[in-house]
Amino acid sequence: MSQFEDLRVLQEIFGRPGTGPLAGVVVADLSRVLAGPYCTMLLADMGATVIKVESTAGDDARAWVPPHRDGESTFFLSVNRNKHSIALDFADPEQLRVVEQIVARADILVENFKPGGLARYGLDYESVSAWRPDLVYASITGFGTAGGADLPGYDLLAQALSGMMSLTGSQDGEPYRAGVALFDVITGLHAATGILGAFHERQASGAGQHVELNLLTSALSGLVNQSAAYVAGGSVPTRMGNEHPSLYPYEPFPARDKDIVIAVGNNGQFARLCRCLGAPELAEDERFRTVSARNANRVELRRLMIERLAARDAEDWFEQLKAVQVPCAPILGVDEGVRFAEGLGLDPVVLAGSGDREIPTVRHPVEFSRTPVDYTQAPPRLDGDRDRVLAWLQRGRPAVRKAS
Incomplete structure (x- = not known):
């Protein structure tokens, strides 16, 4: 549990049941689009109280349509359940102070600003760790903070630069990207793993640390046997269509109908x-x-x-x-894949939220026998939890305040 928070206060204000393995942990989510939000949704599903701090314009992904559900981007809905949104203008000193108060009450901070982008607000790791040395601070970039700092952090660029696209497509055809932002998702998973490792270590040492990730390193790790073929074997993999470089038969074959x-x-x-x-x-x-x-x-x-x-x-x-x-x-379509999982009893679709705002979402991938995840909060509307977040900030006093 957070060293600052009373779980009963979190339950009372935010309405979460507090049964998950991260109940009582507070996450300041300063990320947007996919890799960061996917990571923080996984933490939120596991019971963490995630405060999604958005700009006044909102997470870019809110505008990524089509497709949509009742006017809301399904892209945004896919990675933001169980969170609480507050919209703040970092350039406004009073609103920046609210951001600082949220950080002061958090156990974990997740951000994916451009390298150096938070320094102007005093919210970069070096600045924050000076007054919150116990904070687990996770930064996600596209290509690191050195030579790749100026490269935009888009998954498609990582697919191109990692070699992934050179492996995807028919042998004699053009390179293709994967049909999903694969390395954003993998980086989000790596981020959740790294955060939990650092948080576990904090329980013993009392000290936080900087957890840094980038799309390209996650991509090269995620290429597993293909990247190992080069770094360990000196062999450069190439496109093979649907074939596997090491196994056969291992591909689609035509039957009588399909x-x-x-x-x-x-x-x-x-x-x-x-x-x-x-x-x-x-x-x-x-x-x-x-x-x-x-x-x-x-x-x-x-x-x-x-x-x-x-x-x-x-x-x-x-x-x-x-x-x-x-x-x-x-070979099924996504609709058929969901129905197939339902036929296996995997119950892939869960409703997030309650009452007049229940959003169908895809089940959290991990099941816990004793501390189950929950889906009590629908993906938040922009600034939809301002009153609750401000009420929470007024309850109790953070153990550490930023020096004025």
């Missing part, structure tokens, strides 16, 4: 696949007996598989291959 993904990771799975296809002899064929042999002879193996897959529809193959534990899947 494609089905088949993903074979070991020899046992391959043997079961061959039996299901009515060609058990392929598993003993020297061209295909091992992972390396299948990789070397993938063109011929693909031809033989397609001949047999043409006998049935993709859904038929999915049921048959699934029954013998061969990894496979039909």
